[in-house]
Amino acid sequence: xxxxxxxxxxxxxxxGKTEIVMSLSKILNIEICSMDSMQIYKKMDIGTAKPTQxxxxxxxxxxLNIVFPDENYDVNRYRKDALNIIDSIKKNGNTPLFVxxxxxxxxxxxxxxxxxxxxxxxxxxxxxxKETESPGVLxxxxxxxxxxxxxxxxxxxxxxxxRALEVFYLTGKRFSEIGRERKADERFIMIYLIxxxxxxxxxxxxxxxxxxxxxLIEETAELxxxxxxxxxxxxxxxxxxxxxxxxxxxxxxxxxxxxxKKNTRHYAKRQIIWARRYKExxxxxxxxxxxKEICDEITTILSTHGKAFNSL
RNA sequence: GGCGCGGUAGCUCAGUUGGUAGAGCAGCGGACUGAAAAUCCGCGUGUCGACAGUUCGAUUCUGUCCCUCGCCA
Numbered sequence: 001x002x003x004x005x006x007x008x009x010x011x012x013x014x015x016g017k018t019e020i021v022m023s024l025s026k027i028l029n030i031e032i033c034s035m036d037s038m039q040i041y042k043k044m045d046i047g048t049a050k051p052t053q054x055x056x057x058x059x060x061x062x063x064l065n066i067v068f069p070d071e072n073y074d075v076n077r078y079r080k081d082a083l084n085i086i087d088s089i090k091k092n093g094n095t096p097l098f099v100x101x102x103x104x105x106x107x108x109x110x111x112x113x114x115x116x117x118x119x120x121x122x123x124x125x126x127x128x129x130k131e132t133e134s135p136g137v138l139x140x141x142x143x144x145x146x147x148x149x150x151x152x153x154x155x156x157x158x159x160x161x162x163r164a165l166e167v168f169y170l171t172g173k174r175f176s177e178i179g180r181e182r183k184a185d186e187r188f189i190m191i192y193l194i195x196x197x198x199x200x201x202x203x204x205x206x207x208x209x210x211x212x213x214x215x216l217i218e219e220t221a222e223l224x225x226x227x228x229x230x231x232x233x234x235x236x237x238x239x240x241x242x243x244x245x246x247x248x249x250x251x252x253x254x255x256x257x258x259x260x261k262k263n264t265r266h267y268a269k270r271q272i273i274w275a276r277r278y279k280e281x282x283x284x285x286x287x288x289x290x291x292k293e294i295c296d297e298i299t300t301i302l303s304t305h306g307k308a309f310n311s312l
Numbered sequence: 313g314g315c316g317c318g319g320u321a322g323c324u325c326a327g328u329u330g331g332u333a334g335a336g337c338a339g340c341g342g343a344c345u346g347a348a349a350a351u352c353c354g355c356g357u358g359u360c361g362a363c364a365g366u367u368c369g370a371u372u373c374u375g376u377c378c379c380u381c382g383c384c385a
Contacts (some may be wrong), residue, residue: 013349038349048349076346104348111345118346152343157352160344167345179345237349262338267349273342 005186006086007302008035008098010106011193012271013264014203015286018051020193021099022059023291024298028097031089033062033082035100035109038236040078041069046211046219047238062089062096069223069233076118079108098188103274110188114178117167127162138165148176189305190281191298197272199287201265208261217242237263 007030011017021032034040038048042065051061062085067073082098082105089096098109131138138161143150149164164175171178195203220242227234229243241263245256275281282301286294 036349037347072347074346075348079346102348104345104350108345113345124347154343154352157343159347159351163346175345182345232347232350235347235350240349264349265338269340270349274344274348276342277344 004302005189005305006096006098007298008106008109008188008190009100009193009298010035010103010190010275010281011101011195011286012200012268013049013101014200014207014268015101015193015195016203017099017101017193018055020286020291020294020298021097022051022055024097024295025059027295027299028302029094030097031062031092031094032059033085033089033096033098034064035082035098035102035105036064037073037078037102037105038233039064039100040066040073041233042067043069043223044219044233044236044239046214046216047236047242049207049211069227070231073232074119075104075108076113078105079113082109101271103271106190110185110190111182112185114181117171117178120166120170123166123169124162127165128158131158131161138162141165142168146174146176149174152176184280189302190278191301192275192278192281192283193294194283194285194287196287200268204264204268205261208257208264211238212257217246221246237267 009017009021009024024030025032036048038044039050040063041048044050050056050064051059056064063078063081066081086096098106100106127138136155138158139150139155142153142161142164145168146164153160153164155161167173167175167178216238220239223234223239224243224246229235229240234240234243238260241256241260244250245253250256250259282305284294284297284301
């Protein structure tokens with residue numbers, strides 16, 4: 001069977017996405033595309049909970065292991081890469097299916113991004129320096145040039161202040177105006193796997209223990225030899241804490257593990273909250289259900305609500 | 313059994329010279345357009361161990377009891 005539309009399976013970390021999608025690919029004629037901002041990195045396997053080599057050989061994933069940890073990568077690049085992959089999969093007569101937990105990437109797929117305002121590293125550094133020299137200036141400037149954006153961004157949110165000003169300086173247009181037009185790309189059908197919160201937290205805790213057993217610390221030590229801890233990739237949950245642990249910032253290994261669990265739980269929570277913004281997302285509860293039952297529900301949603309892939 | 317320290321939020325604890333209480337962590341809620349596993353914001357009512365006494369009023373003072381921990385037998 002061939003699904004209509006392009007399914008996106010979104011779920012917080014440790015929900016069990018991989019297993020479900022692998023089963024799904026047995027019933028549906030799909031090619032799996034990862035939608036995960038950290039699994040794009042090579043060499044970061046254990047900490048990002050990538051599928052195993054064995055799983056990948058049976059169920060190949062696109063958009064996985066595509067850049068090195070010190071390469072710049074961002075939503076825009078992801079969107080371009082994804083659109084290219086979609087094209088080539090389509091040419092093969094197959095259907096792509098996206099799985100992952102990066103909300104912003106899902107958003108960029110379905111709603112797009114506004115055009116042509118990429119990051120400017122030098123400008124960012126300059127703005128950051130300004131702010132350090134006299135705290136509060138960026139907000140003052142932003143209030144003058146783009147009051148609407150200024151009112152929406154919290155004064156402490158440095159990244160967003162910088163971004164809004166960056167857009168203004170680079171384009172002369174206001175960040176608040178440029179982002180206004182967004183239309184959904186109806187090809188994408190968002191499915192949200194819901195698991196009971198407590199169950200997710202339990203699974204998170206278990207997964208962290210498993211990661212340590214599998215060699216998270218060794219993997220991180222290896223990465224530290226080649227890469228700076230200041231890289232975005234190295235700030236990912238799991239690596240960040242392990243770097244601190246290896247640098248002796250924790251009183252004990254237990255304290256390190258507890259912190260790692262806690263940060264992962266917080267992350268899962270943010271992912272859950274992200275999903276609440278979409279009224280058009282299809283929820284599928286997963287608790288106490290067999291994988292087969294879950295797959296059936298998903299295929300039903302796809303056949304009932306999806307638009308024909310080939311017609312678009 | 314005796315002595316001592318404690319018993320306050322899910323946890324660790326602070327505090328109230330008597331007017332029913334607040335921090336950190338956990339937890340919860342939220343924001344989010346080229347760094348997103350990032351970044352940022354908001355939320356604290358709980359038989360103050362139990363019972364009795366003193367008092368206009370007790371979580372606070374007094375007494376008895378229960379429990380934890382420590383020391384001595």
